[in-house]
Amino acid sequence: AQRVTQPEKLLSVFKGAPVELKCNYSYSGSPELFWYVQYSRQRLQLLLRHISRESIKGFTADLNKGETSFHLKKPFAQEEDSAMYYCALSLLNNAGNMLTFGGGTRLMVKP
């Protein structure tokens, strides 16, 4: 069975510092990886996904199949980046929309 691990429950950085939120997955097949974000009092929403290879709000994520990781990075954190971040996996051979989520990392960006 597939599994997603986010080893840090809380990550605290100062404004302007680089940020890396870690995500590791276990799955023997081909996964599609996502990062979802939940800002305070807002709904869970898609931040970015591997297949689109976009940079959203300055965040990027690279899929490393050798290390089975999909870490989320931003070179300079902003206070408005403070939120809960979830890494999620979907199976490419699954004809549907079924996400396996990691436990989440709360990012706090201090002024």
Place this chain on the structure above:
Amino acid sequence: KAGVTQTPRYLIKTRGQQVTLSCSPISGHRSVSWYQQTPGQGLQFLFEYFSETQRNKGNFPGRFSGRQFSNSRSEMNVSTLELGDSALYLCASSLAGAQTEAFFGQGTRLTVV
């Protein structure tokens, strides 16, 4: 356009009762998924419905069930409620294809006492 709407927002039920939660997807979205969120287990997939058929199912007991109507609206039902069913239940809608972006509702907070 309107987002995913879940009703009710809050529910308090007694052990042994049953409950029905409702989800209205974004117009044009035909896939509806349900997730349970708890502090201990995090976000866990319950099931997905597409064109009134269950397309995927997570590892939850049979007390958890769902259905989808012809207008893509979905309901989930939990029978014989247990204290451990207390959670935030999230609904997400997606376009018809696979691995498409999931748009989440604000959730229904269920408390079982």
